[in-house]
Amino acid sequence: MRKTLSFLFSLWKTNLLSAMEYRVAFLLQVFGMMLNNAFYFLFWVIFFDRFEQVNGWALEDMFMLFGVVAVAFGAGTYLFGNALHLAGIIANGELDYYLSLPKPVLLHMLASRSVASSAGDFLYGLFSFVVAIVVTGEFSTGMLARYLLACVAAMAVVVGFLVLVQSLAFWIGNASLLTGNAVNAIITFSLYPITLFDGTAKLLLFTVIPAAFVGALPAQFVRTFDWASLGQLLLGAIVFLGLAIVVFYRGLRRYESGSAIQVRM
Amino acid sequence: MRVELTRPAAKYWAILRTQLQNSFAYPLDLLARSVTILLFLWVFVNLWRVTYGAMGSQRIAGLSLADTMWYLLMAEAVMLSKRDLSKDISDQVKDGSVAYLLNKPFNFILYHFAAGLGDSLLVFATNLLLGGALVWWLVGPPPGVLGWAAAVLAALLALLLDFCISALIGLAAFIAEEVSAFRWIYQKFLLVLGGLLIPLDFFPEWLQNVSRALPFAWIVYGPARLFVDPSAARLADVLLHQMGWLVGTGLAVALFYRWVVGQLTINGG
Numbered sequence: 158m159r160k161t162l163s164f165l166f167s168l169w170k171t172n173l174l175s176a177m178e179y180r181v182a183f184l185l186q187v188f189g190m191m192l193n194n195a196f197y198f199l200f201w202v203i204f205f206d207r208f209e210q211v212n213g214w215a216l217e218d219m220f221m222l223f224g225v226v227a228v229a230f231g232a233g234t235y236l237f238g239n240a241l242h243l244a245g246i247i248a249n250g251e252l253d254y255y256l257s258l259p260k261p262v263l264l265h266m267l268a269s270r271s272v273a274s275s276a277g278d279f280l281y282g283l284f285s286f287v288v289a290i291v292v293t294g295e296f297s298t299g300m301l302a303r304y305l306l307a308c309v310a311a312m313a314v315v316v317g318f319l320v321l322v323q324s325l326a327f328w329i330g331n332a333s334l335l336t337g338n339a340v341n342a343i344i345t346f347s348l349y350p351i352t353l354f355d356g357t358a359k360l361l362l363f364t365v366i367p368a369a370f371v372g373a374l375p376a377q378f379v380r381t382f383d384w385a386s387l388g389q390l391l392l393g394a395i396v397f398l399g400l401a402i403v404v405f406y407r408g409l410r411r412y413e414s415g416s417a418i419q420v421r422m
Numbered sequence: 423m424r425v426e427l428t429r430p431a432a433k434y435w436a437i438l439r440t441q442l443q444n445s446f447a448y449p450l451d452l453l454a455r456s457v458t459i460l461l462f463l464w465v466f467v468n469l470w471r472v473t474y475g476a477m478g479s480q481r482i483a484g485l486s487l488a489d490t491m492w493y494l495l496m497a498e499a500v501m502l503s504k505r506d507l508s509k510d511i512s513d514q515v516k517d518g519s520v521a522y523l524l525n526k527p528f529n530f531i532l533y534h535f536a537a538g539l540g541d542s543l544l545v546f547a548t549n550l551l552l553g554g555a556l557v558w559w560l561v562g563p564p565p566g567v568l569g570w571a572a573a574v575l576a577a578l579l580a581l582l583l584d585f586c587i588s589a590l591i592g593l594a595a596f597i598a599e600e601v602s603a604f605r606w607i608y609q610k611f612l613l614v615l616g617g618l619l620i621p622l623d624f625f626p627e628w629l630q631n632v633s634r635a636l637p638f639a640w641i642v643y644g645p646a647r648l649f650v651d652p653s654a655a656r657l658a659d660v661l662l663h664q665m666g667w668l669v670g671t672g673l674a675v676a677l678f679y680r681w682v683v684g685q686l687t688i689n690g691g
Contacts, residue, residue, distance in 0.1 A: 182600040189603020196610035200619045207624055212472050274602065334454035341458055345465060353468040 164260060165268055169236060172271035183273045190277025191284070194227060198285070212352035217292045219350075222376045224286030225304070226347045229311035229371055231278030233319075238270035240316050241340070243323035244332040250414030263405050267316070282308075295380070303382060307375035310394040314370040317397030318343055320405055327408025339366070347372030367397060433528050434536040441540025452548050459498050459553040466494050467560050483623035488561040489650045490621060495553045497618045497646035500577050503546035504584050505538035508608070511592025512601045524683070531679055534592075535585055542581055565650050572657050573649035579664040580641040584612075586671035587637065593675070596682035611636070617643030637667040 176183045198219070205216040234241055246252060246266065255266045286304060290296045322339040326332040346368030354362060362369040370393035378386040445452060474480075474487045485493065511534060514520040523530055554564060564570075591608060595601045613619050616638035622630050633639045644660040 179600075185598075185600050185603050189606055192603070193606035193610050196607060196614060199610075199614045203614070203625060203629065204620060206626065208473055208476065211469070211476060274606075334451060338454065338457045338461070342461055345461060349465055349469065353465075353472050358468070 161261065161264070165264070168265070168268045169271065172238075172269075176271065176273055186273040187277040187280065190274040191281045194223070194278065194281040198223060211350055214350035214352055217289055218376070220285050220289035220292060221379060222348065222350075222372050224282050224289050225307055225311055225375045225379065226344075226372045227278045227282030227285060228308045229282070229315055229375070230344065231275045231280070231282055232308065233275075233312040233315040234272045235275035235279060236271065237267035237316050238272040238275065239267050240319040240323070241272065242270065243267075243320060244326040244336045247323070247326040247408075247412065248331055248333075252409075252412055253414045262409065263320070263402065267320070299382065300379060304379045306387075307378050307390060310390040311371045311375045313394035314367050314397045315343070317394070317399075317401040318367055320401035321397065324401070324405045324408045327411050342366045343368050343371060363393075367393060370394070370397070434532055437528070437533060437536040438540035441537045442544060445541060445544040452544060453552075455502075455545055456548045456552045459495075459502050459549045460556055462498055462502075463491070463495060463553055463556050463560075467491055467557075470494075483621070485621060485623060485650070491557050491561045492564055493621055493646045493650050495550070495557045495646075496573050496577070496649040497616075497642045499546055499549040499553060500580050500642055500645055501612060501618050503542045503549055504581055504588075505541045506605070507534050507538050507585055507588040508591035508601060508605050510534060510538075511589065512595035512599075512605075515592075515595040516599060524686075530683075531589055531675060534589065535582075538585060539581065546577065546581075565652070568652040569649045572652040573645045576645035576648050576657075576660050576664065579661070579668065580645050583637060583664055583668055583671065584641050586668065586675050587641075589675045590671065590678060593678050593682050596686060611638045612642055615639065616641055617646065621647065623647075634663075637671065640664045640667055 201216060201219045205211075205219070209215065239246060243266070252262070252266065255262045255269075258265065319336075319340070323332060323336050325335065329335075343366055346362055346366055349372075351359065351362065351369055351373035359369065362373075370390065374386060374389060374393070378390055470487055470490050474482065474490075480486055482490075511520075514523060520530075523533065526533070558564060587608065588605075591601055591604045594604060598604075615633045615636055617633065622633050622639060622643050625633065633643070640660065640663045644664060648656055648660055
């Protein structure tokens with residue numbers, strides 16, 4: 158376990174150092190993404206300015222929601238950046254490189270890339286969380302601990318879901334469009350108040366597109382502790398990560414490559 | 423296929439047609455691209471049903487729930503059909519393939535425009551068809567023929583205007599190389615100030631005035647609002663704004679293109 162963690166830290170350090178080689182481009186992407194998220198959030202500012210509440214949700218709830226989703230998505234795709242590119246890696250036979258090395262294939266492959274703009278998502282999420290605290294005036298160390306736990310659980314669901322969907326490339330070949338739609342779906346649904354959706358839709362958001370585990374549920378858990386929410390959060394994280402690992406390694410048995418020569422720099 | 427390459431329009435027509443045929447060749451890809459519009463429209467119908475319910479009124483700023491949904495259909499159809507030319511151009515600058523396109527017997531900018539339009543047209547039609555079926559099922563029948571005609575005309579000009587702004591962002595890659603941040607922010611301007619997520623009519627008055635003074639509203643809001651209210655006055659207003667912005671941005675693209683190509687150095691290879 159310690160060896161694996163140390164390996165992961167080495168990979169993340171290498172990713173950061175290589176990003177620092179193109180410092181201006183990296184910073185442009187980070188701050189660009191923060192601005193991008195802020196402009197997107199303007200929609201909710203305008204919306205709640207006009208309508209005040211939607212089924213019990215107000216602007217401060219949206220700050221908290223963005224605080225969780227952006228941190229979870231940002232951390233997940235920064236630390237495990239290849240989760241966004243897995244389908245292409247499988248389809249192009251680029252898993253060969255990881256298979257030939259004595260490290261856990263999935264973990265090694267996922268952590269081998271850090272998406273620069275995801276660091277912007279992460280920072281924006283922290284900013285949104287701070288704004289939520291300022292606006293509501295609610296803060297405690299317990300809340301901070303719940304926030305950290307909720308973000309880690311939501312991150313596990315994001316990464317698990319991305320790996321799960323993209324592993325379909327082992328069976329169907331080119332899964333890039335499916336992947337694009339799945340990523341769109343989980344981001345879109347996680348950034349809307351869950352009270353907009355009725356029973357059937359809610360069931361879908363806890364299963365097929367697990368956006369509720371990424372947005373509404375962790376955000377609610379941060380604001381108020383209850384054992385049921387904690388149980389659901391942990392269960393969601395374990396189930397989606399577990400499923401992702403099982404499906405990926407099942408698919409890996411079917412993996413074939415064309416022995417293409419690949420150069421990694 | 424016989425193409426008379428000496429006639430400039432024929433060259434670009436051939437590029438547009440080739441791209442169109444390419445889209446027809448992959449019907450499943452086309453359908454998969456249109457899944458996104460169904461997803462967004464389904465979220466929107468939930469959001470606006472709840473909002474109209476909470477307000478307890480049939481109309482908000484003159485728009486009924488059905489009007490709002492048909493507005494959002496047209497807005498999303500334009501937004502999800504347009505080709506992201508700024509990414510195409512900046513990718514070509516970054517990977518060096520721009521060198522191979524610049525020495526071809528066509529204008530680099532017009533080539534991208536023809537290819538982009540060819541790619542967008544079929545996606546636009548599919549988005550309207552699939553999204554329209556969903557909206558019809560959820561909130562009732564679409565606006566009349568006049569609305570369709572006016573909105574489609576304005577949508578074509580909107581694609582052109584978007585192309586000019588995207589080209590400016592893409593060409594910036596000749597100087598800044600990494601233009602993703604500009605692209606994202608432009609998209610978010612379209613989302614919010616363009617009226618993609620919420621009709622401008624729901625904005626406070628000062629923000630409506632600011633949005634109307636910027637080009638983004640004439641790419642999204644203009645065609646979408648015309649769709650649900652195709653009056654002659656609105657048509658004239660939308661077209662005039664679009665033409666004005668097209669002249670301005672088109673001129674900027676031509677000048678900027680001439681300048682960046684003049685600065686470009688290509689080293690063999």
